[in-house]
Amino acid sequence: MTTNDVLIKVDNLHKSFGEVEVLKGINAEIHKGDVIVVIGASGSGKSTFLRCLNKLEEPTGGKIFFEGTDITDPHININLHRRKMGMVFQQFNLFPHMTVLKNMILGPTKLLKKSKEEAEREAMKLLERVGLSEKANAYPNQLSGGQKQRVAIVRALCMNPDVLLFDEPTSALDPEMVGEVLDVMKQLAKEGMTMVVVTHEMGFAREVATNVVFIDEGKIVEQGEPEEFFTNPKNPRLKDFLSKVL
Amino acid sequence: MGEFFQGIADSFTKTFITEDRWLQLLKGLGVTLEITFFALLLGVAIGFLVAIIRSTHDMNLSNRKCHVFGDYVLKVINAICNLYITVIRGTPVVIQLMIMYYIIFSSSREGIIAAVLSFGINSGAYVAEIVRSGIMSIDRGQFEASRSLGFNYTSTMIHIIIPQAFKNVLPALGNEFIVLLKETSVAGYVALQDLTYIGNLIRSRTYEAFFPLITVAVIYLVIVLIISFFLKKLERRLRNSDH
Numbered sequence: 001m002t003t004n005d006v007l008i009k010v011d012n013l014h015k016s017f018g019e020v021e022v023l024k025g026i027n028a029e030i031h032k033g034d035v036i037v038v039i040g041a042s043g044s045g046k047s048t049f050l051r052c053l054n055k056l057e058e059p060t061g062g063k064i065f066f067e068g069t070d071i072t073d074p075h076i077n078i079n080l081h082r083r084k085m086g087m088v089f090q091q092f093n094l095f096p097h098m099t100v101l102k103n104m105i106l107g108p109t110k111l112l113k114k115s116k117e118e119a120e121r122e123a124m125k126l127l128e129r130v131g132l133s134e135k136a137n138a139y140p141n142q143l144s145g146g147q148k149q150r151v152a153i154v155r156a157l158c159m160n161p162d163v164l165l166f167d168e169p170t171s172a173l174d175p176e177m178v179g180e181v182l183d184v185m186k187q188l189a190k191e192g193m194t195m196v197v198v199t200h201e202m203g204f205a206r207e208v209a210t211n212v213v214f215i216d217e218g219k220i221v222e223q224g225e226p227e228e229f230f231t232n233p234k235n236p237r238l239k240d241f242l243s244k245v246l
Numbered sequence: 247m248g249e250f251f252q253g254i255a256d257s258f259t260k261t262f263i264t265e266d267r268w269l270q271l272l273k274g275l276g277v278t279l280e281i282t283f284f285a286l287l288l289g290v291a292i293g294f295l296v297a298i299i300r301s302t303h304d305m306n307l308s309n310r311k312c313h314v315f316g317d318y319v320l321k322v323i324n325a326i327c328n329l330y331i332t333v334i335r336g337t338p339v340v341i342q343l344m345i346m347y348y349i350i351f352s353s354s355r356e357g358i359i360a361a362v363l364s365f366g367i368n369s370g371a372y373v374a375e376i377v378r379s380g381i382m383s384i385d386r387g388q389f390e391a392s393r394s395l396g397f398n399y400t401s402t403m404i405h406i407i408i409p410q411a412f413k414n415v416l417p418a419l420g421n422e423f424i425v426l427l428k429e430t431s432v433a434g435y436v437a438l439q440d441l442t443y444i445g446n447l448i449r450s451r452t453y454e455a456f457f458p459l460i461t462v463a464v465i466y467l468v469i470v471l472i473i474s475f476f477l478k479k480l481e482r483r484l485r486n487s488d489h
Contacts, residue, residue, distance in 0.1 A: 056390050074314075083396035093391035097409050106405060107395040139486070152391075159395060 005031045007067060007163055007194055008053060014061030015048055022048045024218035025062070030163070030196060035189045037205040037226075038198045040215040041241060046198045049215060050167050053196065054078075054085045067162065083111055086156030090168040092148040094140035100127070100151050101136040104158045112159070119158070126154040130184050146177030150184055157188075164188065166197040202246055206230055214238045261457035267448050274444030275465060281361045281440065282427045288366025289426065293373025296327045298403060300374065301381040305389075327374070334371035340432045342368055347436035357438045361430070369426045376418045380411030413484045420477035424470050431466075441465060 008030040015023040022045045030036055040046040051057040053064060055071060055078050063072050071081050095103050104126070105119035114122075127133045130150040140148055149169055156164055166185070170178045182204050189195060189208045199205065205212050206226045213223040214235065222235040230246075233239045262268040303324035312318050334342070346364040347357065384407050392402040412419075434443030445462035449455050 054394055056394060079393075079396045079398050082394055085394070087391075087394035089387055089391060091385075091387050093385075093387040095388065095391070095406055095410075097413065107397070110401065110405065111396050156395075165394075 007032050007034075009065040010053070010062070011065070012062040013049070013052060013059055013064065015045075015052055015057060016060045022218055023052070026215075026218075026220055028213070028220065030194065032194055033192050034210045035195045035197065035208050036211050036213060037209040038196065038213045038215060039200070039202070039205065039241070044215045045218040046215045047167055050165050050196060050198050053165055054082050054087060056087075083107070083159050084162045086159060086161035086164045088149070088152050088156055088164065088166045088169050090171050092140070092145070092152045092172070094148055094152055094155070096140050099137050099139055100132070100143075103140070103151065104155045107155075107159045123154070123158055126157055130154055144177060145173045146180045149173065149181045153181075153184055163194040163196065166195065166199065168198055168200070170199065170201055200245065202230070214241070257454045257457050260452040260454055261448055261461070270444050270448070271441065271461065271465075274439055274441040277358070277433070277439055278427070278430055278441040281358065281365060281430045281433060281438070284362040285365035285369055285426060285430070286423060288362065289369030289373050292367065292370030293377055296330065296370065296374035297377035297381060299323055299327050300378050302399070304382065331371045331374060334368055339365070339368045339429055340435055343432060343436055357436055360436060361433050361438055365426060365430055368429070369422060372422050373419065376415050376422060377411060380415035381407055383414055384410050416477065416481050416484065420474070424473060427469060427473070428466060
């Protein structure tokens with residue numbers, strides 16, 4: 001791979017909350033088309049790592065390059081870069097005072113200055129793809145958890161992002177709804193969307209990931225292609241972790 | 247028995263008909279509504295502004311040190327807002343009104359303007375705390391979702407946070423409006439002829455207490471009922487998304 005393909009480069013990333021150091025020097029390269037699955041025990045720093053990538057958490061040290069720009073530089077306008085980094089949250093975070101369609105076209109119309117008609121046309125196409133076109137005029141509170149998360153994914157897609165960040169997207173779902181959300185994510189991966197996914201879904205990691213990353217106590221202790229990663233783990237902490245979750 | 251009814255009829259006539267006193271009451275009501283309306287606008291404007299400043303400070307600076315110049319500016323403005331709320335909530339509105347009229351407006355004696363300003367500034371302090379509680383009650387995830395789409399802080403406030411906060415605090419805001427309406431009844435202290443003042447004036451002229459005072463009370467009550475009716479309607483409309 002050439003360096004041109006590097007979408008996100010993380011260089012010695014540190015993050016502390018007060019006295020507590022959560023990330024202790026993370027290095028990573030994410031290429032176009034990669035599906036990086038980040039796993040780790042709770043409190044290991046994996047969500048913090050993800051949230052640093054679009055600066056929802058302000059890194060306390062190190063650099064993050066997104067499409068060649070150092071987004072830890074305080075002089076850049078982070079809002080412009082966030083448009084190209086979609087994010088999907090554990091708690092969905094749909095805007096409850098707007099219909100599904102309004103949720104989706106808010107960004108495109110206000111930020112990308114698309115016309116309402118164009119934004120709605122694109123949104124409807126995406127809704128159709130995830131099988132929710134009949135919910136366009138429903139309010140989020142009228143949807144099931146799985147439906148909410150699918151809407152959250154297409155809301156992020158409406159901005160035409162270059163990368164999607166998933167923060168435990170299935171952890172708040174009832175078990176029978178996990179599948180429908182993972183299916184959408186698998187579909188996206190197949191279409192070449194670059195994704196960084198923090199999850200406990202090992203099956204998803206195995207099937208879809210191009211690279212699996214294990215974070216423990218604020219550091220990446222092991223990473224590799226899923227086949228090797230799951231069948232032949234080397235780090236004892238990873239072995240211990242996998243024995244508990246598999 | 248006939249004497250009794252004759253007495254009532256006499257009091258009624260004295261209270262309402264003689265010297266066109268019903269017209270005075272109506273004018274008094276006009277003054278009350280005028281002061282309330284403009285004070286309400288002023289109070290809401292001040293309240294939202296102060297609430298946004300205070301919650302911006304609380305969300306961004308309460309647990310970290312100042313980094314850039316803007317942080318220090320925000321800290322100072324926030325301190326001023328705190329002082330404002332403390333002073334206004336800590337002193338009686340009548341005193342504030344008299345200070346406004348007899349000290350600040352001492353040369354012009356613009357009664358209505360003084361009243362609108364002091365009731366508006368007073369109400370603003372309460373509205374500010376109500377709205378701030380509404381803003382702080384919105385889940386942080388809403389904020390993060392909006393920022394992650396690329397909205398800046400201000401747009402996030404305008405499109406995502408304030409509409410939800412407003413819906414949540416509408417009952418409390420409605421209550422504050424009702425309180426404001428009734429608080430204007432002390433406007434007589436600065437020689438304004440509001441509804442209460444006129445009622446009391448008629449009482450002292452006619453030596454009839456019953457009709458003037460009960461009438462004034464009923465008028466306030468009816469206005470409050472009308473306000474409540476429209477607030478309930480608005481609440482119901484905003485609740486559309488909660489099915």
